[in-house]
Amino acid sequence: LFLSTAAEPWPENAALYQQLKEEQILLSDNASSLAVQAFLQMCNLPIRVVCRANAEYMSPSGKLPFIHVGNQVVSELGPIVQFVKAKGHSLSDGLDEVQKAEMKAYMELVNNMLLTAELYLQWCDDVTVEEITHPRYGSPYPWPLNRILSYQKQWEVRRKMKAIGWAGKTLEQVLEDVDQCCQALSQRLGTQPYFFNKQPTELDALVFGHLFTILTTQLTTDELSEKVKNYSNLTAFCRRIEQQYFEGHDKDSSAAAAARPAKRSLLR
């Protein structure tokens, strides 16, 4: 699928599209976007972040973020990793087969538990929906479009939650699942700097994206970020990646500016 573009080098004007940083973007989309930004930084590929209110509709798969490189548009971390690999950059080449299997399994764990928990919190927890999600999601649009769009999205997400069996869960159970997932990640990371020792891989980018967003986003309660803070090696991991890949860049691509206004920075 990407063979035709393999010959072209990475252009200077590659862009990553996401929703509006300050007013619109939600927890889960922010996490996914940050994961892709971290991955591209780790591959040393320049990218600039472009915020558009209708980014979700521009995306070929309806999911964010997506990157626009040359004349190709690719969305979501999985396909982006493959696309970048076709261009000759890969973070996981040094892994053997068993390690690659492990890496894929852990990435599915993050998608299965962390991302689903974020979606649950945003769209199925009534307090959060009322106070944060509805006002933010439709904020660029005039009434009544803003309410219609957010109700439509909420209905879609709730249908999916029901199909995978999460609709019956309470918030406590979801938080317990997050805790279990963080415990697994913490145990896997141990005292190493990255998940596969010395070199970061796409798994590190994905975990960083989600954990950093959870830690630095202000929600109605602190319970979600408290779950992550229980594991000191995970917070140290996030700090390390933030310092290594996001410090000293301009505001647009900095991770610190990617979170919502009332954030608490890890470094303070």
Added chain:
Amino acid sequence: MAAPMELSCWGGGWGLPSLHPESLTVMAYAKFSGAPLTVNVINNSWRAPKGDVPVLISEDIVISQPAKILNFLRKQKYNADYELSAKQGADTLAYIALLEEKLLPALLHTFWVEAENYCSVTKPWFASRIPFPLSLYLPGKMSRDALNRILLTRGGPPLYSLTEVEAQIYRDAKECLNLLSKRLGTSQFFFGDTPTTLDAFVFGFLAPIYKVCFPQVQLQEHLKQLPNLCRFCDDILTCYFRLTVSGHSPAGQDTADANLQKLTQLVNKESNLIEKMDDNLRKSPQHPPRKLTTLKLAAGGGQSSPLNRLSP
């Protein structure tokens, strides 16, 4: 440990104790951890629970999902994972997530959505175990739920037609099977020589694909090209479920089986400990593990030929 525990689940066929992946996972875990479960196969009566199968009933407690049932068994001290390190426990969670995301959609599709399979095999089998007139409605509902789940989790744009979604989920499932095969390698179970939660889940997902004879079998054919996974399923079936080639294990043998099972596990663990001590003493790793011989003692020569077991 005192309270008797009953498990209600779907029954088996084609050499399996159950056709339903989640029921099979729980049954396998119970065998691995030595938990004394009485298995009630759902038959054609109104009393058996129809939704949320498998269901564990212990005195007044009713627990329904596999993860919760396994947690309950662990709290009752039936723990198949106590020898695992923390990292291996984390790996277990990760691989289970991989199974659910990548393999389950194709499994659901093979059983419930693929038209030929569903009409000729799945529907008659389930309908015959559900009382009339629920048998007219429930299989159809299970099929619709399966399709719904596949479309909602995997069917977004740019895949617009069902055939494209199908192609994608089977690609993912085959990749998942390859990853599992690489991870298993040549060892007996995923974490060494004793089976754990992960083995129960993998077995629960793989065995139905491996054994049930469908008209459309692309996933089964792919699985048969991975001999270590086939050997894994067959080993568990012969050693822990004591199934013969021709069909189900006789009902009255359950307590004898449980005792023999515990004895086998003790013997296995002792021989593992002895081998570890031997290795430490000799300080050189030239002795290959001799696990198969101890299993032969218990299974009575069940390791003879894999060819016998492929016939339904």
